[in-house]
Amino acid sequence: MKKGKAYLVGAGPGDIGLITVKGLEAIKKAEVILYDRLANPKLLDFASPHCEFIYCGKLPQRHHLRQENINELLVEKVMQGKIVVRLKGGDPGVFGRVGEEAEALAKESLPFEMVPGISSGIAAPLYAGIPVTHREYGESFAVVTAHDKSKDGKPSLDWEGLAKGVDTIAFYMGVANLPFICENLIKHGKSVETPVILIQWGTFGRQQTLEGTLSTIADLVKKEKFSNPAITLVGEIVKLREKISWFEKKPLYGRQILLARTGTNESALAKKLADEGADVIEFPKWKSERIKLDVEIMGQIESYEKILFTSPESVTDFFQSLLEYRMDVRKIKAYFYGLSSKSVKAINEKGFLAELASNMPHEGKLLIIGDSSIEKNKPNFTIEFGTGDFLITSEKTVDEQFVPIFKRMLEEATLNTMIFPSSGSVSMFVEEVVEKGILSKEEINQLEIHCYGEETYKMATMFGFMTQAVEGNRTNEEMVQSLKLV
Known part of the structure; x- marks a missing residue:
């Protein structure tokens, strides 16, 4: 074993x-x-x-x-x-x-x-613009639990040692006991004017802060209904935030984005959005398993004049299968096309020139390559590109383990933005999210909805989404830039 x-x-x-x-x-x-x-x-x-x-x-x-x-x-x-x-x-x-x-x-x-x-006690303050030590503000630092195993949960601490002997104190999960904490620090020697900051969801794009002093912060927390998870930082060092706050200055800070996901690969768009300060939730989460390619179609691969790849993953799967079948790629005489710029890029990375499907001529024998989702979309492909054969490279399904995870993420986020990166993402999202009752169309329409391109906009409108922005661009950089301007 x-x-x-x-x-x-x-x-x-x-x-x-x-x-x-x-x-x-x-x-x-x-x-x-x-x-x-x-x-x-x-x-x-x-x-x-x-x-x-x-x-x-x-x-x-x-x-x-x-x-x-x-x-x-x-x-x-x-x-x-x-x-x-x-x-x-x-x-x-x-x-x-x-x-x-x-x-x-x-x-x-x-x-x-x-x-x-x-540790959150160090990272959350840094993302709020506060190092926990500084030669001019504080050379000692303590991390302290704000509750213990006692019946009332009130921590039994060396309050005098903390108040008089430590410059900067980070209390973990201290919201509920904040009045007790402030009272004891003041009682044992800390000035009532000592700066205090609470940092909720530190380092996430939904990070929020609340500033006050030992004499005011408890009332402010109650008034603003501030809650855990939060780090409470006490000390003169909090004043540094005015000079070196950086995270909240990111252009997409405060954006809580739901990104409709279509592929199994890591999303470059999601990373760019996060790098600019956004909180990004991607769904559905897909899993893919390669399948044996259709022998009849592979046997006549040299007869096709146009090959359309519907996703970057289908490019990877197809070329990997060629190696496993010991088939020389030079037998393929077709021009390559990608359904999206990401697919075109994936083809280029294999050493072949490719164009977007929108530039594909109607003449010539066509092969459409993709995962199992292209089966149900055959009528749409035929309407848009004409009659062709279909080659399925993998079986793609929703990873059901991520459904409860997604629901918990929604509970703790306050979404304000929705992005549909392709027309296919709209129909997949509706099928896996709306029709399964995870989110209603009405809830989604309360968000600021962005679409990649005219086709995506048409698809979103057809499904009843109140799209507030139409992006005619094709790159992730342009999408990020357009969000910065809204």
């Missing part, structure tokens, strides 16, 4: 770019991932298509899985010979209870590794 192993991994504070290289490697080879609420679910995109996901998220007074159950699951899955990743927000060693999980594994003599992550 294969020997299992556990990796206790820090997912970082939210921005998926802050995951460590070692943490990402563990995710990629995992067979089971037990993940927390504060671990960005987008990290699960990097897992194997066959990986099992188990949600261990916790909310105050509402535990999805209690800690003892998580410990038992870890032990059970490793004993089954699985590579198991326990994915925890921030750093697992900072209020992450990683010690308890490691003890449970060690008790059964099971192998494990601890993989540090970037």
